[in-house]
Amino acid sequence: MSTSRLFSVLDKALPDEKIIQDFSDRIWNDKELNGTYVELNNEWKFIPDNAPLDIVTKALFKEYFEIPFGTYKVMVAIGGNYKSGTWIFDSKILFCNALS
Numbered sequence: 329m330s331t332s333r334l335f336s337v338l339d340k341a342l343p344d345e346k347i348i349q350d351f352s353d354r355i356w357n358d359k360e361l362n363g364t365y366v367e368l369n370n371e372w373k374f375i376p377d378n379a380p381l382d383i384v385t386k387a388l389f390k391e392y393f394e395i396p397f398g399t400y401k402v403m404v405a406i407g408g409n410y411k412s413g414t415w416i417f418d419s420k421i422l423f424c425n426a427l428s
Contacts, residue, residue, distance in 0.1 A: 342388050345382055347400075347402050347404075348381050348383070348417055349385075349403055349426075350428050351402070351426060351428075352382060354428075355375060355424075357415060362376060362377055363376040363379075364377070366424075368422055371420060375406055375421055375422075375427075379405050379407045379408075379421060380420075381402065381405070381406060381408075382405040382408050383402060383403075383404055383405075384402075384405050384409070385402065385403045386400060386402045386403075386420075388402045401425065401426070402426070403423060403425050403426075404424050404426065405417075405418075405419035406420075406422050406424055407421030407422070408420050
């Protein structure tokens, strides 16, 4: 099976919209704050509830045992991303790895 076909199957099994919704539900659970705080390197960063979420990577796992960590892993650029060097991009707020 070609790589493009595998990616197509992955996108059907794990649509980006589902990832964004799952991620949003986890980090923005208190609507009164208009955002949330996360700790990063002993500092608290505020993430507004309208911050863009850019999916950087996603992977779907086949589980052979019942594992409570979830079946997919993603890296999300919170706040969106930008090119910070010739070949490097960065997140506007922070990167986050998540399992679901």
